Amino acid sequence: MPKIEVIFKQLAASAVARSAQGIAVLIVLDDTDDSFDILTLTSITDLDPTLFTAGNVANIKDALAGVPSKLIVVRVDTDSATVVNDAIAALGITKYNWIGLVGGDNGDQTDLSTFIKGREAAGETKKAIVFNVTAPDSQHVVNFATSNIVYADGRTATGDVFIPRLLGLLSGIEVTLAQSATYKAFPELLSVTDQSNNDSAVAAGKLFLFNDEGTVRLSTAVNSLTTFTGDKTEDMSSILITESMDMIKTDIQATFKDSYLAKYKNKYDNQVLLISAINSYFNDLVIADILDDSFDNQAGVDIEAQRNAWLSIGKTEAAIWTDSQVKNNSFKRSVFLNADIKILDAMENFKFSVALQ
Structure with a gap:
């Protein structure tokens, strides 16, 4: 068990560096x-x-200008009728964090969005930036919606040509308090077609460029999530929050799989050691300014889930067990844990009132 705590400490210590070294995939049409x-x-x-x-x-x-740790270019034939399917097949089991497509039509962009939403439903943390897709409504799909761009050198382009630039940028974001893509300036651009209403576009889950007194900047860095429920809160529409969530989820799942799964008896004492290691990891993320130091940030046994597991097989007395009894009655081969944490986002909104006497 001490090995697990060491692994978590190493992961926490390298969290910021790892978050800034995402692997990006760029799909291009080229013969x-x-x-x-x-x-x-x-x-x-x-x-x-x-x-x-x-x-x-x-x-x-x-794409390379954003400094991803690696850029994987996937070449697809220009006459392909199934661009995204061909690209995903070529990738196979290749590991990556972000994916984008340049040169395809709106159907191809929609196909990429649909693919990532499917991966999200399966619990994966892959993310995509797509161009002008109709309401993808996904935490892992960023929907870029600027229609036209004018470069400083006089070139003009439709917005989809800027996907590679944003792909590189988003895959290189650090999950610290000081890092966010919001308000990022692009000196290589002269102007863009503005949204009719910036606030409404952000609320609709769109990422876009806007003209700001002679400088072209990136809007609030949101993904396309717009439907908020008990499990999907408004905070999760932040690209930075999602990036942090994905890193934490991946770290804990991988450590459990590699160093805990099928290696220890499923009893409360062993679960406590795992919980302690996770909480130590959370504490190190507080030090790294990824989690809020004013919040508890604690993991523990999911009392309700474990109680319901016993009730589901007819153990009716579990309904009146105390929390302590539930904890000490581990369920078969299953470990039920939960955590309550607060991930820090970047400072983006500012309100300053001055009272004159």
Whole structure:
């Protein structure tokens, strides 16, 4: 068991660095060289410009400008009728954090959104940035909605061409108090087509660029989640909050799977050791300014879930067990834990009132 606590401490210590090194996937349509499907790049020096069209070389450079730890370029034939399916098949079991598509039509963008929503439903933490999809309503789908862009050098482009730039940016965000994509300035841009109402666009789950006194900036960094329930709160529409949640979920699940699963008897004493290790991990995330130091940030046995598990198999006396009795009656091979934590978001909104006497 001490090994688990050491692993959690190592994960917490490296949390900020790991969060800033996401792996991005960029899907491009290109027939220049059909001898490969996937190309992995770690810097601009890895890029052979003869393998792609000039437009896609520019797209790849834009994605690398965000400094992801790796950029995986997936090449799909330009005449493909199933662009996203072909790209996902080529990726296979390749690990990645963010994915985007440049050059496809609205149907392809919708297909990518649908794929990621399916992965979200399966409990995965992959995220996508898509262009102008109709109401994806997903914590893991970012919906970019700027229609037209004018570059500082005079070039004009439709908004989907900016997907690679944002893909690189979002995959390189650090999950600390000081890091957020909100209000990010893009000096390479001269102007963009504004939304009719910025606040309404944010409320609709759209990410967009806007003109701000001669500077083009990124709007509030939200994903497309707009339906809020008991399990899906408004906080989860923040890209930064979601990134932090995904990191914590992945760390705990991977550590349990690698160092705890099927290695210890399922009894409360062993569960307490696991809970203690998780709480130590949370404490280290407080130190890293990922969790709020004014909040308890504690994990424990999920009393209600464990009680209901016993009731579901006819153990009627479980209905009157005390919390302590529930904890000490572990359920078969299942471990029921929950946690109450507060993840810090970046400071973005500002209100300052001055009273004159």
